[in-house]
Amino acid sequence: MIAFLTRRLVATVVLLAVISFVTFTLFHFGPADPAAAACGQECTPERIAEARVALGMDKPFLSQYLTYMSGLFHGRTVGAPGAESLCQWPCFGKSFQTNEDVAAVLERALPYTLSVAVGAIVLWTVVGVTFGTLAALRRNKLTDKLIVGAASVGVSLPIPVTGLLLLLVFVSTLDVLPFTTNAITSPFGPAGFDGWFLNYLLPWVALAVLFSAQYIRVTRSSMLETLGEDFMRTARAKGLSKAAMVVRHGARAGLTPVVTMLGLDIGLLLGGAVLTEQIFSVPGVGFTAVRAAQAGDLPLTMAITLLAAFFIIVANVVVDAVYAVIDPRVRAA
Amino acid sequence: MLPARPASGADGGGVPNARSPEPGSAPPAVAARSLLGTAWLRIRRSKIALAALAVVVLMILFAALAPVLTAIEGQDPYTTRTSPDVLDDYGTPGLPLSYYRYPSFDHWLGVEPGLGRDIFARMAHGAQVSLVIALLATVVSVVLGTVLGAAAGYFGGKVDMVISRVMDLFLAFPHLLLVLSLTPILQSRLGDTALGEGSLLPIASLVIILGFFGWAYLARVVRGQVLSIREQEFVEAARAYGASHRSIILKQIVPNVMGVVLVYATMMIPTNITAEAALSFLGVGVKDPTPSWGQMLNAAQAGNWYLTDPWFLAVPAGALVITVLAFNLLGDAVRDALDPKSSRG
Numbered sequence: 001m002i003a004f005l006t007r008r009l010v011a012t013v014v015l016l017a018v019i020s021f022v023t024f025t026l027f028h029f030g031p032a033d034p035a036a037a038a039c040g041q042e043c044t045p046e047r048i049a050e051a052r053v054a055l056g057m058d059k060p061f062l063s064q065y066l067t068y069m070s071g072l073f074h075g076r077t078v079g080a081p082g083a084e085s086l087c088q089w090p091c092f093g094k095s096f097q098t099n100e101d102v103a104a105v106l107e108r109a110l111p112y113t114l115s116v117a118v119g120a121i122v123l124w125t126v127v128g129v130t131f132g133t134l135a136a137l138r139r140n141k142l143t144d145k146l147i148v149g150a151a152s153v154g155v156s157l158p159i160p161v162t163g164l165l166l167l168l169v170f171v172s173t174l175d176v177l178p179f180t181t182n183a184i185t186s187p188f189g190p191a192g193f194d195g196w197f198l199n200y201l202l203p204w205v206a207l208a209v210l211f212s213a214q215y216i217r218v219t220r221s222s223m224l225e226t227l228g229e230d231f232m233r234t235a236r237a238k239g240l241s242k243a244a245m246v247v248r249h250g251a252r253a254g255l256t257p258v259v260t261m262l263g264l265d266i267g268l269l270l271g272g273a274v275l276t277e278q279i280f281s282v283p284g285v286g287f288t289a290v291r292a293a294q295a296g297d298l299p300l301t302m303a304i305t306l307l308a309a310f311f312i313i314v315a316n317v318v319v320d321a322v323y324a325v326i327d328p329r330v331r332a333a
Numbered sequence: 334m335l336p337a338r339p340a341s342g343a344d345g346g347g348v349p350n351a352r353s354p355e356p357g358s359a360p361p362a363v364a365a366r367s368l369l370g371t372a373w374l375r376i377r378r379s380k381i382a383l384a385a386l387a388v389v390v391l392m393i394l395f396a397a398l399a400p401v402l403t404a405i406e407g408q409d410p411y412t413t414r415t416s417p418d419v420l421d422d423y424g425t426p427g428l429p430l431s432y433y434r435y436p437s438f439d440h441w442l443g444v445e446p447g448l449g450r451d452i453f454a455r456m457a458h459g460a461q462v463s464l465v466i467a468l469l470a471t472v473v474s475v476v477l478g479t480v481l482g483a484a485a486g487y488f489g490g491k492v493d494m495v496i497s498r499v500m501d502l503f504l505a506f507p508h509l510l511l512v513l514s515l516t517p518i519l520q521s522r523l524g525d526t527a528l529g530e531g532s533l534l535p536i537a538s539l540v541i542i543l544g545f546f547g548w549a550y551l552a553r554v555v556r557g558q559v560l561s562i563r564e565q566e567f568v569e570a571a572r573a574y575g576a577s578h579r580s581i582i583l584k585q586i587v588p589n590v591m592g593v594v595l596v597y598a599t600m601m602i603p604t605n606i607t608a609e610a611a612l613s614f615l616g617v618g619v620k621d622p623t624p625s626w627g628q629m630l631n632a633a634q635a636g637n638w639y640l641t642d643p644w645f646l647a648v649p650a651g652a653l654v655i656t657v658l659a660f661n662l663l664g665d666a667v668r669d670a671l672d673p674k675s676s677r678g
Contacts, residue, residue, distance in 0.1 A: 015501065015502070015505060018502060019502065019505060019506070022502065026515065027514075027518075152658070152661065152662060152665070153658060155661060156603070156654060156657040156658035156661050157654060158607045158610055158611065158653060158654070158657065159611070160610065160611065160614045160627075160630050160634075160650075161630070161650040161653060161654055164630070164633070164634060164639055164646055164650070165646075165650070167640075168639060168640060168643055168646065172640045268507065271507045271510060272510065274509050274510065274513060274611075274615070275509075275611055275614070275615070278615060279634075286510075289510055289513060289514065290513065290615050290616075290617075292514070293513050293514045293516075293517055293615075293617055294517065294616060294617065296517065296518075296521075301514040304510060304514075305506075305507060305510055305511055305514060308507035308510050309505055309506055309507055312505055312506075312507060313505050316505070
């Protein structure tokens with residue numbers, strides 16, 4: 001088990017290093033001129049030259065990459081000689097838009113993204129697993145067909161469509177829910193749990209419509225497979241009630257693919273629910289990413305990409321570790 | 334592998350690809366007949382799959398005929414009408430007056446708020462843009478995924494290791510974020526100033542980006558299939574009579590993974606349609622004045638026009654959902670027909 005985890009961890013660190021290098025290269029050689037982007041509009045050639053020095057672009061590429069990476073582990077100074085400013089640990093550089101430490105921008109955005117993610121994940125997991133299991137138990141009956149039909153429609157509803165519809169119906173027309181406010185970032189703040197819940201309910205639903213549908217499909221097909229296994233017949237034969245059989249034996253085997261999917265989706269969502277945050281004006285990581293992309297704010301874009309990749313990879317490792325605990329065969333692989 | 338092809342005409346003919354050839358005509362290609370024939374037999378049995386196929390075909394025709402249809406309507410997607418007899422000047426400035434807001438003889442789906450451009454013309458030309466992007470991006474991903482996956486599985490060893498690690502890398506990247514941030518960069522590289530009416534630039538950049546980031550998953554699946562195919566006798570036979578690697582991959586291996594490729598390609602199309610819509614909705618994909626469904630969603634949200642009148646949201650959202658749903662249902666049917674491992678609930 002320890003050997004397995006060590007192997008995985010080493011591979012993860014290597015993958016992270018490669019990803020950081022590839023991302024740095026992409027963003028370094030991608031735009032026509034990062035210095036021009038940093039300098040903004042109405043930029044004279046002299047000021048572009050100054051910006052190049054300030055960004056360290058006069059140095060060789062590899063040393064730029066190493067400087068950037070070292071900043072992630074301890075602070076460094078950035079800016080032109082004579083006008084340096086300290087960029088605190090962990091240093092991702094300064095935002096082109098506001099000249100603020102990128103890490104500070106991300107720190108401000110993360111609680112919003114976390115709020116969106118937590119509720120959405122709980123909602124879609126509960127809905128997806130419940131209805132997926134129900135459909136499997138009622139295979140080919142009306143209940144199953146209705147659930148499967150709803151899931152087919154659900155996976156075909158793009159988030160912009162769902163999100164705008166929710167705003168139109170519940171905020172604009174019925175006026176039963178507030179438009180999201182930036183003031184609430186946690187259920188423990190002054191607004192209390194209720195305020196937090198109502199504030200993020202629509203973003204949760206927008207995400208959950210799409211994701212529940214996927215979870216219903218995966219749960220259903222995996223449960224159908226499990227229900228056909230011999231050990232389920234044995235459980236039934238030894239006199240377990242159907243409910244006990246499904247919960248105690250079916251769920252453990254049948255929900256393994258769901259756990260995998262959940263782990264990966266959590267990793268994905270922590271990198272920012274780009275569309276949802278944009279539609280509901282929640283200033284989380286995804287919202288920040290859109291602004292950064294539109295403004296050509298490379299340090300911010302780069303940092304968000306790295307952060308999101310980090311979450312995805314960590315989620316992969318966690319899923320693998322959980323698997324290794326559940327299934328001893330994995331450890332040997 | 335793939336289920337055996339049912340005898341042609343087994344359920345009463347009507348299967349265009351499986352009918353016995355006319356006397357004297359060349360027999361159709363066997364590989365194509367068995368694969369598409371199998372899928373068709375499965376689709377034929379389900380009313381939902383048939384309806385989905387019909388919608389997909391109609392939507393493709395609609396997109397292809399967009400210039401003709403808009404010519405019949407007598408409009409084009411770019412002409413703006415901002416005079417006070419089209420757009421409201423008092424209460425809600427920019428809102429089309431009721432004759433222009435809703436379907437009429439002149440404007441089949443009304444005109445846009447703000448600029449007064451014809452919605453039907455934009456929807457039809459937008460269909461063309463959205464579908465062309467989705468289909469071409471799928472082609473790019475499928476070619477990359479099949480070739481790289483087949484090479485990794487066939488050659489094994491170092492080639493496999495390198496390609497597999499690259500796959501891992503692509504799968505670990507946050508797709509939407511990367512696509513979101515790279516699209517403006519690529520567009521500025523290709524010359525952002527050229528964004529005019531009918532500009533191909535946003536289309537090309539989206540095809541490149543979506544295509545380039547979509548191949549890894551398919552490649553992994555193809556690699557897995559090829560690992561078992563390369564051990565089979567017919568590959569050994571080909572090797573024995575001295576066929577080149579290139580010829581073995583293209584003539585022996587690839588035809589045998591086409592089933593799985595077709596399944597994933599069908600499912601990739603709706604994903605790419607949604608991705609285009611998402612990017613254009615975020616304002617980094619297809620940009621005004623070029624229409625696409627995502628760009629129209631963006632226009633409906635801008636200035637909260639969709640709250641003033643949901644009609645402006647209904648047209649692009651409806652087109653998008655119906656098309657994605659149809660492709661998804663068709664994809665399910667193709668998967669059930671060609672992928673024996675999928676559950677057939």
